[in-house]
Amino acid sequence: MVAQVCNLWLLVVGGTGLQPVAVGGTNEKIMTDNNDNVLPIIGMEIHVELATKTKIFCRCLNRFGDPPNTHTCPVCLGMPGSLPVMNKKAVEYSMKVGLALNCTIAGRTKWDRKNYYYPDLPKAYQISQYDMPLASDGYLEIPLEGDTTKKLRVLRAHLEEDAGKNVHDLPGCTGVDLNRAGVPLLEIVSQPDMNSVAEVTGYARAMQRIVRWLGVSEANMQMGHMRFEPNINLHITRDGKIYKTPIIEVKNLNSFRSLEGAVAFEIRRQYELWQDDPDGFTLEKLGKQNRGYDVDREQTVFQRDKEEAHDYRYFPDPDLMPVVVSSDWRDRVAGEIGELPLARRERFMTEYKLTFEEADSLTMDGPTGDLLDAVVEAGAEAKRCSKLLMSRGLALANEKNCTIAMTGIKAWQLADLAKMQDGGDINATAAAKIFDKMTATGDSPADIAQADGLLIVKDDSQIEKWIDDAIAANPQAVAEIAQGGKKQKKSFSFLVGQVMQASRGAAAPADVQKQLTQKLAE
Amino acid sequence: MNPIIEKSVTELAAAIADGQISAVEATQAYLDAIEAREPEIAAYNETCGDLAMQQAQAVDAKRQAGQTLGPLAGVPVAVKDNLCTEFGHTTCSSAYLKNFKAPYTATVVAKLQQAGAVILGKTNLDEFAMGSSTENSGFAPTKNPWDTSRVPGGSSGGSAAAVAGRLCAGSLGSDTGGSIRQPAGLCGVVGVKPTYGRVSRYGLVAFGSSLDQIGPLATNVTDAALLTSVIAGHDERDSTSLPNPVGDYLADIDTPIDGLRIGLPREFYTEALGGETREAIAAAIETYKATGAEIVDVSLPHSRIDIDAAGNISSFAVACYYIVCTAECSSNLARFDGVHYGHRTAEKVDDIIELFSRSRDESLGDEVKRRIMLGTYTLSSGYYDAYYNKALKVRRLIADDFTAAFEKCDVLLCPTTPTTAFKFGEKTDNPLEMYLSDIYTISLNLAGLPGISIPAGLSKDNLPIGMQLIGPVLSEKTLFRAGRMFELASGISRLAPPMLKA
Known part of the structure; x- marks a missing residue:
């Protein structure tokens, strides 16, 4: 055949x-x-x-x-x-x-x-x-x-x-x-x-x-x-x-x-x-x-x-x-080999729905691919983990001139991090920061998010307060939105940015947009 | 003669262990003997008197301190100059290695040293162990102590002559086609070629790697057994060395073997075997019969020795041997190329090939060149199957013959050599005739079997005649006992050449 x-x-x-x-x-x-x-x-x-x-x-x-x-x-x-x-x-x-x-x-x-x-x-x-x-x-x-x-x-x-x-x-x-x-x-x-x-x-x-x-x-x-x-x-x-x-x-x-x-x-x-x-x-x-x-x-x-x-x-x-x-000898040696890189790359593409580029990078060496299998085993979503590895993991690996697995990232950390991001607890920027920090310190992503105030704020009253402050401080933007026209969209984005800045990234942009729209309509 | 010299290895070791004789006295006695007779015999390439004395003093100090002594403590011995030693030179009697100092010591030499032996020096040989008379030595031939106008045999001629002339108590040689047994036979001493793999080859400068084996030469069977037991055993540095434990060769060496069956290979008793050698072997057979041994007729068809109407002798084994050993030596000796050590041409050369060629041409002897060329030819593409591969098949047939023969007997008995020691120059013009002095010894190397040459008596000219006992793989113990049986029954043991009585 x-x-x-x-x-x-x-x-x-x-x-x-x-x-x-x-x-x-x-x-x-x-x-x-x-x-x-x-x-x-x-x-x-x-x-x-x-x-x-x-x-x-x-x-x-x-x-x-x-x-x-x-x-x-x-x-x-x-x-x-x-x-x-x-x-x-x-x-x-x-x-x-x-x-x-x-x-x-x-x-x-x-x-x-x-x-x-x-x-x-x-x-x-x-x-x-x-x-x-x-x-x-x-x-x-x-x-x-x-x-x-x-x-x-x-x-x-x-x-x-x-x-x-x-x-x-x-x-x-x-x-x-x-x-x-x-x-x-x-x-x-x-x-x-x-x-x-x-x-x-x-x-x-x-x-x-x-x-x-x-x-x-x-x-x-x-x-x-x-x-x-x-x-x-x-x-x-x-x-x-x-x-x-x-x-x-x-x-x-x-x-x-x-x-x-x-x-x-x-x-x-x-x-x-x-x-x-x-x-x-x-x-x-x-x-x-x-x-x-x-x-x-x-x-x-x-x-x-x-x-x-x-x-x-x-x-x-x-x-x-x-x-x-x-x-016996041959079988023992064969038993030590395990899955080969090209087979694993194929599996990552079909089973985890990774792109060729992702699958290829993550199967350059054994331990990095093992890491991905381990986080999936721990219940995290493969595609999310892959994205984290391909962005921060690869960057750190290139900086240190080593493999992704050798950057120090642990499977449980990555799994927790992916779950937090998928659960809406942190945003992508925070995830990247946490990735780098937990790789260096070995701390859990939850502890790092807590300590550095990177958790997304879901408290509507807190967001409302930041929105009120932003409206109060930027009457011109509010006026431009009310007028409609060319500057409406830009001014809205500006206000969202002000709120995000006040929250130091801890508010979810979608939540802010929704509440701001409501507030301005009042 | 100094009474110390009259003692066998076993006796001397016992006397030193008891404190009757000091190791220094024993060593001095042999150094004196070397001074007296070495000029006549020329057995040594190099003696190391100072080092020997230091070793002897160390043995005496150890004894005085009440420490356990090794089985050869204080016994002065010699080793063939193709065994690497960190002391002195390792020349292989070749101009190529004239100034070569090995960076390591051969396993067998280290084992002798651990057993307490005092090493007197390095003995002469045919260059790279290629020859049967020491006439191929790159330096000078060794003389037979029984008649200094005759060869001592070879290639371990120096080791055999040193023992026969009592220039050491025992020695080591190497045997590729008979190089221990043949000179032992011609010099009237005992020589042992152990089973292939029984003794480590690590540190033996290789000639024919699948045939080479190191073994002892001594004045009687018991000494040979003792020396063998010291050097035998597995060595992780030699992949071809056997893992089997070494038995106690001395335990019942004096006890005759009950119902010993001795096979006489009929192919070894053709017209090619004549004269006094035939008579001496016949007498030895009678001696064995008298001890109750059973004599059995056996056949080794592929080791057959023929003689044609013109008196030319031929043998499959010799033909097979000279293909295998030359092929191996052409590769083994290729490293002597003038680059890393040894002789390098002083001529100005144009390229590296010329450096190789000139360095080799200037420093290797005719016989060595002859064998390298033969071996290079037989391994060449297009000839490999016709020669080397064919020889390997013949080799298998020869080995199978022995296996079949040993179903009918315990040991085989035959002469060691067709004739007694020949005169210098007698065979140097005809290499083929020289090769035939190994017709009885060569098949064992091809089959990897152990053999021992024992003096069977003297010719009318007062020259030693050797007989050979051959056993199956790892039958050394049987061979020593069977050999000792002959010594006891015949009274022939520790033959001393006339020069010792003078």
């Missing part, structure tokens, strides 16, 4: 022939020759550094940003005689990602050595998983514009150790920092199911959200926690004949911006090159190539391979035992 939907979608895109090809959502298109049908075919490898406390095969801290070679030991230094010992947590984290991506988790997997020489690889081999990945055959469903979604198939996800880093900014030499050597790295390989820049970035962002949601990676792009390697080519139909351009893998993209730029550039570049030489610029003739991305020029660039021909001579690492994943 899934596959059929997918094929249908491809047919629609691929079969229209004369349409421009979307390369960057709706706003960026390349115009094709009238008869060309250009279909970008894009797959991607995503590397995610897992946020385990220690490295994957030793007990060194997995920490970014410390002085070079301060988190190293004989094992991650690749000292002769040292041996790796698997970090079970790294396997569990990877299982979580695999399960969240609807993958099959292998009951038995193993570790392989990928042999190559490079100064940042102290053993001259990387421990990885070659032919038995921990997770395989899954998919990630991403939202597209216009209320549609697309299932993008995940071929495999395997665990490996990261390499160190060559440091080139030393005078007269190159240094090697091995703090990163042995950091657990999950490589997630998609099928070539993406057909536009929007789908590529949608996939990448959805992946970032999932790994953050699962708590397995900070997925911080600046710290290199996520790296993208898209491979791109075009299937071009001209005069009934299908041409395939060479597959270009763009290496080591470390921001969404670079990813978007590189893919968009490649689509344009390949189409242009193909137009110049339709029979020469083809996959058949040129095969696969690697390119890098020049961020400043916003172009992909030719990249020489580190070694001429790679033969990694994979073989099973004799120092590590095969990993057996029992169904």
